[in-house]
Amino acid sequence: MTSSRPPGWARACKAVGDTPHDWVFPRMAAVVHHAGAGTTAAGLRAGVPAVTVPMYTDQPFWARRVTELGTGPAPVPLRQLTADRLAAAIRxxxxxxxxxxxxxxxxxxxRGEDGAAPVLAWLEQMWLGRSGRVCPLADRAVARPTKGQSTV
Known part of the structure; x- marks a missing residue:
């Protein structure tokens, strides 16, 4: 019989497969994640503190935002991650x-925001402009080839 746990994992840890963030995060006392934009958003929507372990690209930015928003301690960058540092951040x-x-x-x-509404209003203003006519930028952005003309 083989174990589903990687070597060295404590018996108190359980590995699980794909689990929706919006289901599991609200059930946690805190979440530990890499601070990707989507995972950070899911953590903020869940309403629980977060410990972030950023690795690359935009993750350090979102990890700092979690701290700046007051929803978790300072990030623990992957290069500085140790069991003691992670345990201290979780505590x-x-x-x-x-x-x-x-x-x-x-x-x-x-939860009280309609995040799409202001974006739609901005797009409508950019597309139609103040006069209600299609703005010149929109005309240039939409290619309308004539018969027989290539779009490439």
Missing amino acids: EAVSVAAYRERARDLADRI
């Missing part, structure tokens, strides 16, 4: 009441 995330309170408040605000 801080679950024991500082301000993280929990701020995470819940922010999640309530996010």
Whole structure:
């Protein structure tokens, strides 16, 4: 019989397959994640503190935002990750009441937003302009080939 746990994992850890963030995150005391944009958004919507472990590209930015928003401790960059540093960050995330309170408040605000409405209004203004006519930029952005003309 083989174990589903990687070598060295504590018996208290359980590996699971794909699990939707919006289902599992709200059930946690805190979440530990890489701070990708989508995972960060899911964590903020869940309303629980986050410990971020950024690795590359935009992840350091989103990890800093979690801290700036007051929903988790300072990031633990992957290059500096140790069991002790991760444990300390998790302890801080679950024991500082301000993280929990701020995470819940922010999640309530996010749930109350219609994030698509302002984007749609901006697009409509850019497309139609103030006069209600299609703006010149929109005409240039939409290629309308004539019969027999290549679009490439």
